[in-house]
Amino acid sequence: MSAYEISIVSVIGINVILAVSLNMISGFCGQISLGHGAFFGAGAYATALTMVGVGSVPLAICAAIVTGSLLGIVVGFASLRVRTDFLAVTTIGVNFLFIGFVRKQAWLGGEMGISNVPATGLGASGNMIMTLLFACATIGLSFYISRSWMGFAFRAVGEDEGAAATLGINSGAYKLAAFGIGTALAGLAGAMYTFFTQFITADAFDFIFSVMLMAMVVIGGIGSTWGVVVAAVGLTLLPEAIRFVNDYRLLVFGGLLVLVIRLAPGGLAAMTRGALLRVRRI
Amino acid sequence: MSAALQLDDVAIRFGGVQAVAGVSIAVATGDFVGLIGPNGAGKTTLIRIIAGLLRPDRGRIRLSGVDVMGDATAARVRRGLALTHQIVRPFRQMSVLDNVVLGAGYRRTSNPLRAMLHIDRRRENERAGYILAQVGLAGAERKLAGSLPLGQMKRLELARALAVDPKVMLLDEPLAGLNRTEASKHVEAISDVHKRGVTVILVEHNLEEVMRICRRLIVLNNGQVIGDGEPVKVMADPVVHEAYVGSGMVTHAEA
Amino acid sequence: MLKLESLKCGYGSVEAVHNVSFDVPAGSVFALLGPNGAGKTSTIMAIMGHVDIHGGRIVLEGEDITHRRAIDRVGLGVSLVPEGRQLFSDLTVDENLTVGGYARPANRDPAKRDRVFGYFPRLHERRGQLAGSLSGGEQQMLAIGRALMAEPRLLLVDELSLGLMPKMVDLCLDTLMQLKREGLTIVLVEQNTARALDVADQVCVLSSGVQVYQGTASEAKAAGSMFATFLDMSEPV
Numbered sequence: 001m002s003a004y005e006i007s008i009v010s011v012i013g014i015n016v017i018l019a020v021s022l023n024m025i026s027g028f029c030g031q032i033s034l035g036h037g038a039f040f041g042a043g044a045y046a047t048a049l050t051m052v053g054v055g056s057v058p059l060a061i062c063a064a065i066v067t068g069s070l071l072g073i074v075v076g077f078a079s080l081r082v083r084t085d086f087l088a089v090t091t092i093g094v095n096f097l098f099i100g101f102v103r104k105q106a107w108l109g110g111e112m113g114i115s116n117v118p119a120t121g122l123g124a125s126g127n128m129i130m131t132l133l134f135a136c137a138t139i140g141l142s143f144y145i146s147r148s149w150m151g152f153a154f155r156a157v158g159e160d161e162g163a164a165a166t167l168g169i170n171s172g173a174y175k176l177a178a179f180g181i182g183t184a185l186a187g188l189a190g191a192m193y194t195f196f197t198q199f200i201t202a203d204a205f206d207f208i209f210s211v212m213l214m215a216m217v218v219i220g221g222i223g224s225t226w227g228v229v230v231a232a233v234g235l236t237l238l239p240e241a242i243r244f245v246n247d248y249r250l251l252v253f254g255g256l257l258v259l260v261i262r263l264a265p266g267g268l269a270a271m272t273r274g275a276l277l278r279v280r281r282i
Numbered sequence: 283m284s285a286a287l288q289l290d291d292v293a294i295r296f297g298g299v300q301a302v303a304g305v306s307i308a309v310a311t312g313d314f315v316g317l318i319g320p321n322g323a324g325k326t327t328l329i330r331i332i333a334g335l336l337r338p339d340r341g342r343i344r345l346s347g348v349d350v351m352g353d354a355t356a357a358r359v360r361r362g363l364a365l366t367h368q369i370v371r372p373f374r375q376m377s378v379l380d381n382v383v384l385g386a387g388y389r390r391t392s393n394p395l396r397a398m399l400h401i402d403r404r405r406e407n408e409r410a411g412y413i414l415a416q417v418g419l420a421g422a423e424r425k426l427a428g429s430l431p432l433g434q435m436k437r438l439e440l441a442r443a444l445a446v447d448p449k450v451m452l453l454d455e456p457l458a459g460l461n462r463t464e465a466s467k468h469v470e471a472i473s474d475v476h477k478r479g480v481t482v483i484l485v486e487h488n489l490e491e492v493m494r495i496c497r498r499l500i501v502l503n504n505g506q507v508i509g510d511g512e513p514v515k516v517m518a519d520p521v522v523h524e525a526y527v528g529s530g531m532v533t534h535a536e537a
Numbered sequence: 538m539l540k541l542e543s544l545k546c547g548y549g550s551v552e553a554v555h556n557v558s559f560d561v562p563a564g565s566v567f568a569l570l571g572p573n574g575a576g577k578t579s580t581i582m583a584i585m586g587h588v589d590i591h592g593g594r595i596v597l598e599g600e601d602i603t604h605r606r607a608i609d610r611v612g613l614g615v616s617l618v619p620e621g622r623q624l625f626s627d628l629t630v631d632e633n634l635t636v637g638g639y640a641r642p643a644n645r646d647p648a649k650r651d652r653v654f655g656y657f658p659r660l661h662e663r664r665g666q667l668a669g670s671l672s673g674g675e676q677q678m679l680a681i682g683r684a685l686m687a688e689p690r691l692l693l694v695d696e697l698s699l700g701l702m703p704k705m706v707d708l709c710l711d712t713l714m715q716l717k718r719e720g721l722t723i724v725l726v727e728q729n730t731a732r733a734l735d736v737a738d739q740v741c742v743l744s745s746g747v748q749v750y751q752g753t754a755s756e757a758k759a760a761g762s763m764f765a766t767f768l769d770m771s772e773p774v
Contacts, residue, residue: 149390150397156373156384162335163371165355166364168388168446177394296649297614297688298563298721321658322715326651336648504718 006124010196012236013131014189017138019216019232020225021185024142026214027223028151029178030158031079032088035095036213039183041205043068043190045102048114048200057120061191068187069180071098076179080172095207102202113201120195131192138185142225145181154178208250215257221269230268284347286311286450286481287363292331292341293505301327302338303505309450311346314476315483316496316513320526324505325485326368329454333365334358346449360388364448364480366439368455374428378419378438381427382410385445410445417441417471433464437471450481457488469495493517501525538563538722539584539691544593546583552591553579554746561691561739563598566713566723568737568754570730576746577726578620581693584724585617586610597691611640616689620696620726622680626669630660633668633679637686646686653682656712674705681709691722698729710736734758 001009022036043064050060075094079087102108109115120127145151153174156164161171194200212235220231235253239246264271287309294302302324309315319325330336332343334355343350345361353361372381384391386406391397414420417437422430427438436456443451456472457465469491476482476495486492492499492513499516501509503525509516516522539561547553554576561567569577582588584595586607595603602610625633634653638646654661657678663671668679677697684692694713698706710732713723727733734740740757742750750757750764757764 144401145398148398148401149387149403150394152380152384152387153391153394153397155376159373159375160371162355163367163373166359166367166446167385167391167442168356168359169384169391170354170356170393174394174397177398295720296645296652296685297616298690298692299685299688299716299719301652301719322652322655322719326655327648330648330651336645 001125003124006128007196008237008240010124010128010131010192012233013128013135014192014196015213015216015232015236016135016229017131017185017189017192018213019220019228020135020138020142021182021189022213023217023220023223023225023228024145024154024185025178025182027217027228028146028154028158029175030154031175031178033075033091033179033182034088034210034214035075035091035093035098035207036182036186037205037207037210038095038098039068039072039186040190040193040209041098041102041200041202042071043187044194044200044205045108045114045190046187047191047194048117049108051118051120051194052114055118057122057195060194061188064187064191064194065184066187068190069184072179072183072186073176075183076176079175079179092207092210095205095210099202099206109201111201113199115199117194117198117200119198122195127192127195131196134188134192138188139225139229141185146225150174150177211257212249212253215253219256219260219267221267221271224267224269227267227269227272284344285309286313286346287332287483288342288344288347289332290342290344292328292338292343294327294331294336294338301505302331305341305502305505305507307500307507307510309481309483311449311481312479313481313483314495314497316492316499317483317485317502318487318489318492318499319502323502323525325502326454327505328502329452329485332452333363359446359448360392362447362449364443364446364451366436366443366451366453366456368458370432370435370439372427372430372435372438372442374426376427377423378414378425378427378430379407379410379423381438382413382441382445383407385442386410386413388446410441413441413444416444416474418467432459433468436460436468440468440471440475444475444480448480450483451475453482453484455485455487457486457491465491489517538565538598539567539724540594540596541580541584542594542596544580544583544595545591546579546588546593547591548579548589552746553588554583554743556593557741557743557746557748558593559739559741559748559751561722561724563722564717564720565738566717566725566736568733568740569724569726569743570728570733570740571743572728574745575743577743578695579746580743581617581695581724581726584610584691584693585615611687614688614690616684616687616692618677618680618684618692618694618697620699622676624668624676624679624683627667629667630664630671630679633683634686637683638688641686641688645688649686649688653685656685656715657682673700674702674708677701677705677709678712681712685716689721691724692716693724693726695726696728697725698727698732706732 018040025031025033046063046067047060050063078090082090103111153169156169157171157174164171216231216235217228221227239249245252260267285308289305289307291304291306292302293304317325331338334353345363348361350358350361383406386409390400417440419437460468473495496513499513500507501522508525509519509522542558544557545552545555571577579588590603594601597613634650638649659675660678697709734754734757737754740754741748
């Protein structure tokens with residue numbers, strides 16, 4: 001494989017982890033999070049610092065997961081206190097706060113970010129394979145959770161917290177769990193990102209990126225693991241394949257998002273399900 | 283033996299309005315209580331307080347002797363309290379069966395970690411099927427909960443409430459929106475639930491049905507209990523009569 | 538609950554109310570009567586905090602609120618049902634109620650909303666409807682409901698009966714009676730004297746900004762035609 005192909009596949013792997021983990025929070029559990037980039041960034045920075053300081057890959061991965069998750073649980077607690085429509089706004093705020101904070105901290109590299117992060121020693125192909133393995137694990141975890149009692153409870157909490165309470169389901173605990181798990185995986189994606197680029201700045205984790213992640217989830221079909229995977233792969237490849245899309249990435253993603261919400265709110269997953277049903281009837 | 287549900291001096295005010303004014307009630311295990319009162323009597327507010335949806339200004343609430351004042355609704359459900367809503371709230375995107383299975387799985391969902399470790403639903407599927415048959419919804423398992431007609435939706439709510447193995451069931455205007463025949467059938471279903479040993483508290487406007495099945499009538503007015511005892515005796519009480527008829531209130535149904 | 542002491546108030550330098558004093562006991566209904574321009578609305582608005590005070594005091598449950606901002610008075614438990622309803626016509630019934638209760642803890646919202654729908658079942662049927670599309674009577678019900686969401690200790694009602702069918706007036710006044718039985722204190726500005734006298738405990742008549750009569754509602758009713766002259770007196774000269 002050429003260096004270019006390796007980097008594309010690595011980015012696809014990272015985006016899959018991010019989109020599937022966001023789907024757990026927003027799709028399975030119905031908690032709109034428009035700041036997923038912040039947890040991705042938290043993981044990336046934690047990894048960079050660990051690699052620069054200690055140089056241990058396993059430790060860096062753990063640091064990324066823990067940092068992402070801790071930040072996620074803090075945001076999760078906030079989600080328990082706000083009126084539902086404000087959750088989206090709160091998560092946007094968290095994203096901006098994260099970028100703003102990180103930019104001002106000298107020990108985090110300030111505006112320049114952290115460069116010359118030590119390599120993992122696995123080489124570009126090795127990193128790519130590690131990323132793909134983690135992506136597969138994430139997909140597997142997502143399918144598992146979806147079929148477990150946790151996924152069952154998530155769906156109830158996402159649809160109607162009050163009704164869920166009458167079945168003995170503690171909505172607050174489940175929302176925290178959704179945030180904790182989803183953001184831990186986002187942190188993991190951050191680690192893969194740092195290993196891949198060996199150079200990070202705050203801009204890579206901004207609100208625009210968070211919106212693009214949400215676009216992948218919505219276009220894929222909010223709540224559907226495989227739909228989100230397909231959308232993540234497709235929307236990562238699209239800018240590479242079509243120059244126009246690359247230059248006007250925001251416009252195209254935003255446009256697709258609006259189209260899907262208006263015409264096919266269930267995303268690719270729902271469209272495929274509908275098509276299959278029609279095929280069966282023939 | 284402690285009462286199934288015990289309220290001691292429960293009160294709440296909204297600004298200048300004393301919505302519930304120091305209510306104390308003891309409901310014994312196996313009781314079948316009808317909670318009635320004119321519009322604005324404080325019934326709904328009291329139900330919300332018992333359910334854990336509203337925090338009173340003072341008072342104690344005990345379920346089988348256990349103080350539940352600090353518990354949120356989900357915690358009270360785990361202690362044996364079941365609720366059905368005036369406006370039915372099934373999980374519309376899930377099947378009828380799944381709605382009840384989720385309730386039957388209350389042990390599985392007690393905390394997220396436990397829920398994550400379990401996938402198997404066979405026992406709960408079976409139990410849910412059995413409960414659905416009990417309330418007369420056998421055969422509707424695969425349907426989407428959102429597609430049921432009102433009468434069936436109400437019975438689904440009843441099934442869900444049964445699924446959590448309740449000791450006390452609180453039913454908030456279960457007959458609202460049902461026509462005569464549907465109401466009659468639903469009342470039979472509720473009566474069956476009671477026969478199986480569940481303590482039932484029914485909040486209702488439909489006096490006819492309430493008189494028929496409840497063994498004990500508690501009348502609320504202006505946030506206070508003004509009548510408590512055998513239905514016929516209570517309704518004959520002039521104080522109760524006055525509250526319902528003589529308050530000079532225009533029946534809002536006519537306006 | 539509420540005490541006005543020698544209140545003088547108006548708009549800028551124009552004085553609309555000259556030296557009005559009265560006492561409203563907690564849990565009672567106090568009616569302010571008189572024709573247009575008598576200063577009734579100005580008095581209510583002064584209690585709410587929207588009018589310049591030139592002299593005198595307003596005391597709420599022992600606390601002097603004469604110079605407190607209107608916003609603070611809501612926090613102290615004063616709520617207004619304005620003349621002409623002044624609903625948010627582009628918001629639904631539910632949304633209007635939400636706005637009414639916004640300054641109070643969100644977890645109390647559903648219970649209070651239930652109570653409002655309990656007083657006004659018709660609003661419950663129309664909860665998703667835009668406020669602007671409701672009938673006059675329904676709008677008045679919503680205005681009252683919205684004010685109640687703020688959990689007031691003192692409810693100010695300005696010209697409830699304007700433009701309403703008699704049946705609707707009855708319904709709204711009956712609800713005020715119910716609220717009184719539940720402990721709420723109400724100050725009612727009314728042009729419909731007869732109905733106001735049915736509902737009120739105490740009555741005060743204003744004429745050109747001056748108090749010309751004060752007494753209990755039963756006294757006023759007993760005074761019959763004599764009482765009517767006080768109202769006639771209030772014809773602008």
